[in-house]
Amino acid sequence: MKEIKKDILVRVYLVYLVVLLFGLVVIGRVVMVQYVEKDYYMEMSHKQEIHVEELEAVRGNILADDGSFLAISVPSFEIRMDMMTDSLTDKVFRANVDSLALCLHGLFRDRSASDYLDMLWEGRRNKSRYHLIRRDVTYPELNELRTFPIFRRGRFKGGLIVIPKFERELPYKSLARRIIGYEKGDGDSVVYVGLEGEFKDNLAGKKGQRLVRRVAGRTVIPLEAENQIEPQNGDDVVTTLDVNLQDLAESALRKELIADSADHGCVVLMEVKTGYVRAIANLGRTKKGTYEEIFNYAVGESQETGSTFKLASFLVALHDGKIDPETPINCTGGITFYSGRKMEDSHHGLGVITARQVFEKSSNVGTSRMVYNAYADNPQAFIDGLYRIGINRPLNLQIPGEGRPYIKTTKSKYWSALSLPWMSIGYEISLARSEEHTSELQSPNT
Numbered sequence: 001m002k003e004i005k006k007d008i009l010v011r012v013y014l015v016y017l018v019v020l021l022f023g024l025v026v027i028g029r030v031v032m033v034q035y036v037e038k039d040y041y042m043e044m045s046h047k048q049e050i051h052v053e054e055l056e057a058v059r060g061n062i063l064a065d066d067g068s069f070l071a072i073s074v075p076s077f078e079i080r081m082d083m084m085t086d087s088l089t090d091k092v093f094r095a096n097v098d099s100l101a102l103c104l105h106g107l108f109r110d111r112s113a114s115d116y117l118d119m120l121w122e123g124r125r126n127k128s129r130y131h132l133i134r135r136d137v138t139y140p141e142l143n144e145l146r147t148f149p150i151f152r153r154g155r156f157k158g159g160l161i162v163i164p165k166f167e168r169e170l171p172y173k174s175l176a177r178r179i180i181g182y183e184k185g186d187g188d189s190v191v192y193v194g195l196e197g198e199f200k201d202n203l204a205g206k207k208g209q210r211l212v213r214r215v216a217g218r219t220v221i222p223l224e225a226e227n228q229i230e231p232q233n234g235d236d237v238v239t240t241l242d243v244n245l246q247d248l249a250e251s252a253l254r255k256e257l258i259a260d261s262a263d264h265g266c267v268v269l270m271e272v273k274t275g276y277v278r279a280i281a282n283l284g285r286t287k288k289g290t291y292e293e294i295f296n297y298a299v300g301e302s303q304e305t306g307s308t309f310k311l312a313s314f315l316v317a318l319h320d321g322k323i324d325p326e327t328p329i330n331c332t333g334g335i336t337f338y339s340g341r342k343m344e345d346s347h348h349g350l351g352v353i354t355a356r357q358v359f360e361k362s363s364n365v366g367t368s369r370m371v372y373n374a375y376a377d378n379p380q381a382f383i384d385g386l387y388r389i390g391i392n393r394p395l396n397l398q399i400p401g402e403g404r405p406y407i408k409t410t411k412s413k414y415w416s417a418l419s420l421p422w423m424s425i426g427y428e429i430s431l432a433r434s435e436e437h438t439s440e441l442q443s444p445n446t
Contacts (some may be wrong), residue, residue, distance in 0.1 A: 057205030060234030082159035205234035309426030316385030322374035371424035
């Protein structure tokens with residue numbers, strides 16, 4: 001029995017000793033932190049509490065040719081209040097808080113004057129340095145709010161904190177939306193398309209900086225204004241787009257797409273005298289069956305050019321001295337054959353006419369006969385002529401997304417006996433397709 005009692009006492013003393021040692025270690029550590037390492041931890045705390053925050057610059061506007069806004073950064077403001085700023089004494093607060101609550105009610109009408117009064121007193125009792133008054137305040141509302149009791153004293157005497165925010169708006173809504181561009185993604189993955197993307201550096205401006213203090217949670221409070229580096233707002237971009245012509249182009253395109261139940265279409269309207277693009281309309285059918293600007297077909301779509309390519313064929317032939325405007329060309333009644341494959345015009349009956357008339361009538365047969373007769377023995381010379389005028393190179397448009405043109409050569413694995421005549425009228429080529437996809441480019445029957 002005595003042995004058992006002795007064993008129990010040993011264990012109890014051992015537990016007491018461990019607890020005592022642990023307590024001494026804790027007390028020792030507290031003493032070390034409080035007196036020996038105090039300066040180190042205070043410095044660390046200060047570094048974590050105060051840091052530099054970036055200030056977003058106001059993004060520049062995009063304008064039409066007449067100066068009307070196509071894209072604009074509309075400001076809104078978040079209003080907060082430093083309830084404990086040094087100059088805002090209890091006497092000043094009590095004397096003006098009722099009037100301030102009444103003014104806030106009269107301006108916003110979202111809550112009663114008594115509710116505003118309770119909210120202001122709550123912030124004062126909690127000694128809030130960053131008390132939320134209201135979000136999404138407009139610029140005219142901000143100007144009126146600056147005249148209210150207490151707030152008219154300003155940032156340091158009245159505790160008024162104004163946080164600007166800017167939202168991108170398109171005054172004409174969907175009009176030319178894909179050309180103007182917009183923001184895609186969020187966080188670090190944000191990208192801009194259209195003109196917003198091409199001129200993103202000009203529009204973005206330069207960010208500013210300010211010192212802020214982190215308080216409870218993730219809330220931060222701006223410090224003195226003299227420590228702030230103001231942002232530099234972005235530049236405006238003036239386009240050649242005409243709002244009225246853009247509206248007409250989109251309306252006409254939508255009407256035709258609906259009439260034909262087409263999948264998509266585009267219109268590019270260029271001023272001949274200056275080369276200015278006055279309108280670019282791109283409409284595609286959505287899952288709902290409506291037509292919206294969902295893709296920039298005018299710039300990014302892969303396309304066989306068709307009859308518009310005949311101009312390039314004539315330029316090469318004229319440059320090489322193969323024809324002149326009066327050279328006679330036999331259109332063989334509007335039908336001809338190449339390696340057993342028929343090509344025909346949309347209108348039959350054309351016989352021998354001049355090269356000028358072939359171009360005026362946009363004759364498939366006449367154009368192909370002209371090129372075939374001139375280059376059948378050396379088709380690469382025709383290709384070299386196309387390369388010489390640069391039609392195989394991108395236009396380097398000021399809108400991102402342009403594909404690289406594809407004009408195949410006689411060394412291509414897709415070259416055939418049909419290639420020369422069909423290329424002359426704009427087929428078996430592409431303005432935005434890479435070589436690995438050229439197997440999809442087939443010669444048409446007409």
